Amino acid sequence: MGSxxxxxxxxxxxVKFDIxxxxxxxxxxxxxxxxxxxxVSDTLTVPSKDxxxxxxxxxxxxxxxxxxxxxxxxxxxxxxxxxxxALFLPSGTMSNQIALRTHLKxxxxxxxxxxxxxxxxxxxxxxxxxxxxxxxxxxPANGHHLTLADVQANIILGDDIHFAPVEVVALxxxxxxxxxxxxxxxxxxxxxxxxxxxxxxxxxxxxHVAIETGKPMNELCAPFDSVSLCFSKGLGAPIGxxxxxxxxxxxxxxxxxxxxxxxxxxxxxxxxxxxxxLTHNFPRLAAVHELxxxxxxxxxKLGINITSAAETCMVFFxxxxxxxxxxxxxxxxxxxxxxxxxxGSRLVVHIQTTKEAVDDLLALLSTLAEEKKxxxxxxxxxxxxxxxxxxxxxxxxxxx
Amino acid sequence: MMLCVVNNCGWAVFDFGTYKNEYTNIWLRSSxxxxxxxxxxxxxxxxxxxxxxxxxxxxxxxxxRIINMSLSQxxxxxxxxxxxVKFEVxxxxxxxxxxxxxxxxxxxxISDTLTVPSKExxxxxxxxxxxxxxxxxxxxxxxxxxxxxxxxxxxALFLPSGTMSNQIALRTHLKxxxxxxxxxxxxxxxxxxxxxxxxxxxxxxxxxxPTNGHHLTLADVQANIVLDDNVAIAPVQVIALxxxxxxxxxxxxxxxxxxxxxxxxxxxxxxxxxxxxHVAMETGISMSxxxxxFDSASMCFSKGLGAPIGxxxxxxxxxxxxxxxxxxxxxxxxxxxxxxxxxxxxxLTHNFPRLEYVHGLTRKLANGMKELGVNIITAETCMVFFxxxxxxxxxxxxxxxxxxxxxxxxxxxxxxxxxxxxxSEEVVTDLLALIRTMAEEEKAAGYVSPAQTDEHRxxxxxxxx
Numbered sequence: 001m002g003s004x005x006x007x008x009x010x011x012x013x014x015v016k017f018d019i020x021x022x023x024x025x026x027x028x029x030x031x032x033x034x035x036x037x038x039x040v041s042d043t044l045t046v047p048s049k050d051x052x053x054x055x056x057x058x059x060x061x062x063x064x065x066x067x068x069x070x071x072x073x074x075x076x077x078x079x080x081x082x083x084x085x086a087l088f089l090p091s092g093t094m095s096n097q098i099a100l101r102t103h104l105k106x107x108x109x110x111x112x113x114x115x116x117x118x119x120x121x122x123x124x125x126x127x128x129x130x131x132x133x134x135x136x137x138x139x140p141a142n143g144h145h146l147t148l149a150d151v152q153a154n155i156i157l158g159d160d161i162h163f164a165p166v167e168v169v170a171l172x173x174x175x176x177x178x179x180x181x182x183x184x185x186x187x188x189x190x191x192x193x194x195x196x197x198x199x200x201x202x203x204x205x206x207x208h209v210a211i212e213t214g215k216p217m218n219e220l221c222a223p224f225d226s227v228s229l230c231f232s233k234g235l236g237a238p239i240g241x242x243x244x245x246x247x248x249x250x251x252x253x254x255x256x257x258x259x260x261x262x263x264x265x266x267x268x269x270x271x272x273x274x275x276x277x278l279t280h281n282f283p284r285l286a287a288v289h290e291l292x293x294x295x296x297x298x299x300x301k302l303g304i305n306i307t308s309a310a311e312t313c314m315v316f317f318x319x320x321x322x323x324x325x326x327x328x329x330x331x332x333x334x335x336x337x338x339x340x341x342x343x344g345s346r347l348v349v350h351i352q353t354t355k356e357a358v359d360d361l362l363a364l365l366s367t368l369a370e371e372k373k374x375x376x377x378x379x380x381x382x383x384x385x386x387x388x389x390x391x392x393x394x395x396x397x398x399x400x
Numbered sequence: 401m402m403l404c405v406v407n408n409c410g411w412a413v414f415d416f417g418t419y420k421n422e423y424t425n426i427w428l429r430s431s432x433x434x435x436x437x438x439x440x441x442x443x444x445x446x447x448x449x450x451x452x453x454x455x456x457x458x459x460x461x462x463x464x465r466i467i468n469m470s471l472s473q474x475x476x477x478x479x480x481x482x483x484x485v486k487f488e489v490x491x492x493x494x495x496x497x498x499x500x501x502x503x504x505x506x507x508x509x510i511s512d513t514l515t516v517p518s519k520e521x522x523x524x525x526x527x528x529x530x531x532x533x534x535x536x537x538x539x540x541x542x543x544x545x546x547x548x549x550x551x552x553x554x555x556a557l558f559l560p561s562g563t564m565s566n567q568i569a570l571r572t573h574l575k576x577x578x579x580x581x582x583x584x585x586x587x588x589x590x591x592x593x594x595x596x597x598x599x600x601x602x603x604x605x606x607x608x609x610p611t612n613g614h615h616l617t618l619a620d621v622q623a624n625i626v627l628d629d630n631v632a633i634a635p636v637q638v639i640a641l642x643x644x645x646x647x648x649x650x651x652x653x654x655x656x657x658x659x660x661x662x663x664x665x666x667x668x669x670x671x672x673x674x675x676x677x678h679v680a681m682e683t684g685i686s687m688s689x690x691x692x693x694f695d696s697a698s699m700c701f702s703k704g705l706g707a708p709i710g711x712x713x714x715x716x717x718x719x720x721x722x723x724x725x726x727x728x729x730x731x732x733x734x735x736x737x738x739x740x741x742x743x744x745x746x747x748l749t750h751n752f753p754r755l756e757y758v759h760g761l762t763r764k765l766a767n768g769m770k771e772l773g774v775n776i777i778t779a780e781t782c783m784v785f786f787x788x789x790x791x792x793x794x795x796x797x798x799x800x801x802x803x804x805x806x807x808x809x810x811x812x813x814x815x816x817x818x819x820x821x822x823x824s825e826e827v828v829t830d831l832l833a834l835i836r837t838m839a840e841e842e843k844a845a846g847y848v849s850p851a852q853t854d855e856h857r858x859x860x861x862x863x864x865x
Contacts, residue, residue, distance in 0.1 A: 014550055016749035018745065018749065020527055020528060024529070032530065052526035057490060057498075062513050076487045089731070090731065124729035211481070238737070259596055261565070264710075265702045269739055276489075278486055279485075
């Protein structure tokens with residue numbers, strides 16, 4: 001048994017940890033190259049070195065008390081979106097769920113949304129868990145976006161004791177990369193507000209709508225009482241989302257943020273990265289959309305079905321007309337000398353996607369089409385197409 | 401010396417060493433497109449030496465302004481939107497602001513959460529891996545593996561905060577209600593997590609006041625626990641202990657005794673070990689031994705260890721798998737987390753050993769205050785709880801006077817003083833000098849100190865208002 005000093009030294013030896021690998025620079029180069037050829041999601045975008053250098057120079061506060069860069073970013077986001085206040089959060093999931101939780105006062109109540117919505121499908125049952133709210137999932141009659149007619153046909157109102165009436169209508173823009181026509185949003189909003197209900201926007205990718213349509217952010221946000229926006233997706237920041245709304249709404253949301261465990265400390269590295277992304281990466285979305293359209297054109301030329309058009313940064317496709325299924329395509333893409341990663345029917349183009357990756361993917365599909373033709377494949381389109389209307393097919397096997 | 405031109409506005413770093421080629425390329429590309437690019441009116445250079453670092457030799461910063469290349473591809477409407485969207489978050493005096501902030505932190509006793517990342521920490525962390533933690537992020541996985549091994553558990557999970565870590569631990573242990581948790585009535589999970597235990601898990605809390613005024617004992621637990629299946633009650637399913645609690649150390653024998661009893665009754669044990677690092681450093685007991693009596697433990701990187709953000713939850717594989725699901729549900733699934741996990745790794749390596757200095761400084765402060773006649777309630781690791789009424793001073797007065805010094809000292813006005821790795825020797829000296837001054841003022845005004853009582857020394861009741 002050594003002295004206490006020796007014991008402390010041995011504990012320090014156990015505690016310490018060098019997280020950088022022996023080949024970290026090379027690993028990161030490889031990772032950056034892979035991201036450039038990865039169509040699975042835009043959440044994979046990685047911070048550039050400049051982004052981190054910039055962010056590491058930002059303020060040094062504690063966001064539970066007072067963190068200057070975070071407050072500055074929140075003020076900017078409020079102004080940009082035409083709302084009174086804003087709140088920085090660690091994720092879009094937390095941002096959406098806290099928005100709903102803040103709007104909803106006393107049950108019974110329900111949230112009306114598109115049946116494909118992230119808040120319904122990909123937030124692990126949050127709406128029910130955090131708020132005890134029922135979700136009214138609506139299939140848009142036009143297959144593209146909810147209309148006022150859809151909302152009116154499905155909404156539950158009034159105080160019949162059997163029902164959980166809708167208190168919040170939540171829209172998502174973009175949804176699967178598609179843009180909701182702003183006139184429709186306004187029509188829904190006017191109706192919802194006339195019934196004394198609230199409007200929330202899951203605007204994780206609202207940036208893409210602004211760039212594509214040329215409508216300013218505050219105009220896009222005006223019909224909504226609250227909006228959630230992401231920094232970590234197409235904008236390429238490492239982490240974070242922003243919720244905007246009235247002063248009272250955001251004050252309560254901040255309380256919920258602490259309750260949910262989202263109160264972080266020295267957040268400036270994250271908020272300054274977000275600021276960098278707003279300045280340097282937002283303008284690049286126009287080129288992203290062009291590349292997505294180029295990809296779509298290429299797919300169409302090969303005879304592939306486009307199940308959801310490249311209105312912004314995503315295209316959904318169905319390769320069955322050329323006799324290829326997703327699992328096969330996934331495997332062949334991964335097996336390329338310079339691998340391409342896809343997740344299934346959704347292809348996401350982002351600020352780090354290269355033109356080469358798009359060209360190579362199209363070339364691969366062309367090769368596969370040729371192989372199938374040579375093997376005798378003839379396309380016979382099914383009369384009813386995709387019966388359940390689910391265009392988002394995930395083919396990635398959990399083989400890791 | 402080359403001018404480095406990267407993007408619109410802001411800062412660029414030109415690194416010698418490993419990154420030279422990359423920045424050379426960028427410079428060449430820029431100069432081809434924008435031959436008229438010029439440096440800002442008042443550039444300044446600062447040379448920093450990082451000879452301690454593995455890869456970077458040194459870097460310098462130039463502030464300049466150039467035309468944004470990507471905007472040239474947009475039409476006017478989109479340019480107008482981009483102009484609204486963009487945001488410069490650095491102030492014109494950011495370097496000075498930060499120097500001031502760093503100096504203030506050396507003189508703040510408010511909390512150890514205020515500790516700020518060093519430049520070395522960020523430089524290191526910015527070199528780490530580039531994954532997405534909802535899918536696979538190498539540094540997060542590596543840190544979690546290290547934390548599991550260190551604590552003697554099967555698995556670990558990185559989380560954005562201690563609040564989320566504790567609440568998810570409880571949520572994961574608790575299966576079907578009715579149920580209750582038992583904890584100290586001063587516990588963070590009970591008082592400072594915004595009612596999370598009830599909100600997230602629908603669990604009752606049995607909040608126990610330790611009879612010895614210092615820490616829960618087996619006797620306290622047995623006297624307060626409810627276990628039977630009487631339909632009127634919500635039985636305890638988790639006992640949560642906190643170590644350190646208000647900076648005090650729970651004797652390991654008591655933790656073991658409670659654990660043995662709890663496990664014999666099929667009750668789970670959770671440790672809020674936000675500051676468990678201080679226990680390891682002070683007692684010399686290893687992290688794995690400290691965590692052994694517990695089914696799960698939560699530890700913070702962002703407090704005394706000085707990392708910017710984050711906590712870690714450890715437990716069995718199944719427990720952590722379910723906790724990861726809850727993390728997503730709670731909205732704690734973050735993306736490129738390596739800047740945070742690598743900062744945590746840096747803290748484990750470089751800041752953990754400095755806790756010994758922090759404890760030494762805490763003892764120095766406490767002893768100095770005692771010599772001046774101040775009642776010291778506890779001072780076991782990095783916190784001093786004190787009562788200055790023995791010298792005729794109130795907490796509020798002390799805080800106000802400290803804040804009014806030429807070089808202000810920041811005190812919260814409650815009985816707690818927290819020391820941390822960035823607390824300076826000077827501020828301790830200055831605070832003692834201020835207390836001496838105020839004690840003398842009181843004496844001169846005719847104040848006579850009362851006899852000290854045992855009750856005061858043991859800190860009965862709520863010392864933390």
